[in-house]
Amino acid sequence: MxxxxxxxxxxxxxxxxxxxxxxxxxxxxxxxxxxxxxxxxxxxxxxxxxxxxxxxxxxxxxxxxxxxxxxxxxxxxxxxxxxxxxxxxxxxxxxxxxxxxxxxxxxxxxxxxxxxxxxxxxxxxxxxxxxTLAALTAWQGLVTKAKIKKGDKVLVHAAGGGVGHYAVQIAKSFGAYVVGTGSSSKRDFVVSLGADEFIDYASEKCENKVKDADIVFDSIADGEHLLRSIDAAKKGGSVVSIKSNFGDEHLKEAKTRGILTFRILVQSNGEDMKQISNLMAEGKLHxxxxxxxxxxxxxxxxxxxxxxxxxxxxxxxx
Ligand SMILES: NC(=O)c1ccc[n+]([C@@H]2O[C@H](COP(=O)([O-])OP(=O)(O)OC[C@H]3O[C@@H](n4cnc5c(N)ncnc54)[C@H](OP(=O)(O)O)[C@@H]3O)[C@@H](O)[C@H]2O)c1
Missing domain, CATH: 3.90.180.10 (Medium-chain alcohol dehydrogenases, catalytic domain)
Structure with a gap:
């Protein structure tokens, strides 16, 4: 072969x-x-x-x-x-x-x-x-770890990329209010996925616009960015990081502010694949x-x- x-x-x-x-x-x-x-x-x-x-x-x-x-x-x-x-x-x-x-x-x-x-x-x-990998990452971060529910406000970074574009749609399928970030060229695409708001990361700081997220989904390779994600979450909310590790500084800040932190590495999982398959069959995930x-x-x-x-x-x- x-x-x-x-x-x-x-x-x-x-x-x-x-x-x-x-x-x-x-x-x-x-x-x-x-x-x-x-x-x-x-x-x-x-x-x-x-x-x-x-x-x-x-x-x-x-x-x-x-x-x-x-x-x-x-x-x-x-x-x-x-x-x-x-x-x-x-x-x-x-x-x-x-x-x-x-x-x-x-x-x-x-x-x-x-x-x-x-x-x-x-x-x-x-x-x-x-x-597959990208959709499972979004699923395992939002659903398995952060336990997303209807009405949550979810900030999805890099919303126009592979993982981000699934994260926006999965969050919407749960009835969340979704804010996506990306470069200005991705605005129309991210809005077309169902995002309720878009933040152009080059001209606006997400933590100045969002201070009460139930879930922040962070895929950016930058510890400073992770601190900003913690800033954007509300007390009792969660920050899911798929790229940067939480260091002592992040964990201390999150604890002080009552925010949960999840650093995840996606895992193969047929049950999660079935959930993704169902969403696709229902036309809720593309x-x-x-x-x-x-x-x-x-x-x-x-x-x-x-x-x-x-x-x-x-x-x-x-
Ligand atoms: N832990 C895990 O299990 C796991 C699983 C999958 C992926 N990952 C990691 O997660 C990252 C994203 O993966 P992916 O598949 O989505 O990558 P991708 O398809 O290459 O998308 C990356 C996106 O990031 C955006 N971006 C870059 N800098 C940004 C910033 N400062 N703020 C907001 N958006 C920004 C880019 O769009 P613009 O043109 O808008 O900049 C691009 O659309 C990668 O580093 C990957 O290795 C980890």
Whole structure:
């Protein structure tokens, strides 16, 4: 089968389009014929960093290259023993083995069945593939950790990016009042997702406009920004950080002001995928796919995600 292998950490020139052996579905796994893959900033981060590459993606015995990637949508070709929930021919999507070895940059992926959900019939594979790592992060931050509820005021930073555009829609689906931030070019897009207000981070400070958020969802790599997010939350509210760690200074400030802090790393989870699938089937959650790449152009998708300016999601068609 075709796979995009990485010989070592570094630039996109280390990728090669290769022929490797097709995997088999072990017990509890399904073999998925992949139709679309989504690309996230973490894909590029792991590609660059040797320590993370070695820790997360141990090559199989006899292999001397790595296979990156976690986010897939495709069709079940074979089921391993003990798999009851899916059968050959089902269209499924999910984030495979994150944080670990997903091996998603390939024509076939052996995936634990309990990490997948059925793809809604009204959603094409590229939009399903997109709604995996990024959508799960938004779900696990807002729902699992911050326990979002109707009427909450939710401040979503980077609302026009991959995670942010799902966070806005998930928050709206719970009946929240949503304020999104982004650069001015993203205003119309973020409002079209359902955000009630938009803050252009280049010209306005979010904490001057929002001081009573029940939940602040922060994806910015900057400790100073996290302090500002704590400033924007109300007493009893929550700040969810998916990028920066809370240091002593943040924790002290949050404690003084009675604010809960959650630093999360997304985890593969089939039950959460089912919730995402349901929202998509009901038309309450959409993927905005701003670019589609051919499989052989996957390295170009890495270049795009590294700009940090992507609108919604980008996917690779297999
Ligand atoms: N912890 C986890 O499990 C987890 C999971 C997923 C992602 N992440 C991390 O979360 C971050 C976002 O991921 P993503 O997939 O959404 O990335 P993305 O698709 O590249 O989107 C990033 C967005 O950030 C916006 N942005 C940049 N600086 C900003 C600022 N100061 N204020 C507001 N918006 C700003 C950019 O839009 P503009 O053009 O408007 O600047 C862009 O739309 C990445 O660092 C990623 O590694 C963590």
């Amino acid at each position: 075709k796979a995009m292998t990485l010989k070592e950490n570094g630039g996109i020139e280390n990728f090669s389009l290769s022929e490797i052996e097709k995997p088999e579905a072990n017990a509890g796994e399904v073999l998925v014929k992949v139709k679309a893959i989504s690309i996230n900033p973490v894909d590029a981060g792991v590609r660059r960093d040797n320590a993370t590459l070695q820790r997360m993606l141990r090559p199989k015995e006899g292999e001397d290259t790595f296979i990156l990637g976690w986010d897939i949508s495709g069709t079940v070709e074979e089921t391993g023993s003990g798999v009851k929930e899916f059968k050959k021919g089902d269209d499924v999507f999910g984030m495979v083995n994150f944080p670990g070895n997903g091996r998603a940059y390939a024509e076939y992926v052996a995936a634990p069945a309990n990490q997948l959900a059925l793809k809604p019939k009204n959603v094409p594979h590229e939009e399903a593939a997109a709604a 993927s905005h796919v701003s670019a589609k790449y051919r499989f052989e152009d996957l390295p170009k998708a890495h270049r795009q995600i590294e700009t940090g300016k992507t609108i919604g999601k980008i996917v690779v068609m297999v």
